[in-house]
């Protein structure tokens with residue numbers, strides 16, 4: 052008898068340091084007006100000096116574990132979605148595992164901005180197969196470390212952060228449906244060309260800025276709007292849930308215009324499509340659990356609510372999960 056996976060804890064972490072559009076106006080040829088109208092972003096957070104992806108992940112994971120009321124001995128598996136690991140190897144999940152004092156296996160899922168949904172798929176599958184009872188799933192990125200702050204077309208978009216959930220085996224879903232997609236033929240549309248085994252770091256490559264994020268923004272935009280409604284419907288179809296049954300859709304926070312297009316294509320009212328991109332920017336694998344935590348802690352989620360989480364990103368990758376929320380609304384004093 053297969054069990055299901057439910058979310059019993061959620062937590063997130065944003066670094067203190069803010070980078071506003073006004074700050075960016077002093078760095079590249081841009082304007083607050085352009086950034087707000089083209090992306091919806093007003094400010095984003097930057098990891099502090101000395102703070103890396105693992106630090107962000109640890110803080111979010113601690114909060115999720117406290118929210119779930121689980122101890123470190125109870126975690127059977129840690130899966131971390133990130134594309135800005137502390138280093139090429141070891142996996143950032145190993146650093147997080149040690150910092151949290153866990154003794155479980157830990158690995159990274161690298162699916163760029165879809166990293167959290169991929170990690171959630173791995174955690175859910177481990178529980179459904181009976182190989183794990185409690186799984187810590189984290190999405191964390193510090194992509195501003197890899198952004199070219201002389202390239203106005205990318206540097207205005209990204210911010211740093213982390214979010215996490217604790218999954219536990221349960222009698223009833225929980226995670227009602229989850230679907231993933233990959234199209235590697237679009238790998239050149241978004242990524243960091245140098246620093247891996249294809250183009251190891253050299254002075255020349257650094258001089259050419261090949262160790263920084265490169266993106267074909269228009270193509271990525273079109274891809275996101277094309278694939279996300281379809282994968283959401285795939286995940287919904289797995290348990291016979293209609294779009295109209297959803298209390299909320301949480302799309303990956305990449306661009307407000309993409310979020311609006313997803314709402315329109317799914318034909319779901321705007322007030323049921325969550326957005327916090329104005330204050331976070333694109334935090335990559337962190338964006339969905341950050342948004343989920345904000346929705347939960349602000350008291351907007353009730354037990355029984357159905358929520359669709361929709362991710363997309365470099366790879367190209369995409370994925371969606373439909374979750375029945377089972378946690379009680381936190382009290383105001385919490």
Ligand SMILES: CC(C)(COP(=O)(O)OP(=O)(O)OC[C@H]1O[C@@H](n2cnc3c(N)ncnc32)[C@H](O)[C@@H]1OP(=O)(O)O)[C@@H](O)C(=O)NCCC(=O)NCCS
Nearest residue numbers: 081082085089164203204207268269271272305306363364
């Ligand atoms: C990047 C993005 C915001 C650009 O918006 P856009 O409306 O497509 O703008 P374009 O790329 O067509 O550029 C329009 C003009 O604005 C300029 N521009 C680009 N960035 C600018 C900035 N920060 N400030 C001012 N002007 C800017 C361009 O140079 C271009 O000028 P030109 O017409 O003189 O060449 C948009 O394509 C996007 O969000 N794409 C998806 C990116 C994404 O989500 N990536 C992560 C996926 S997980």
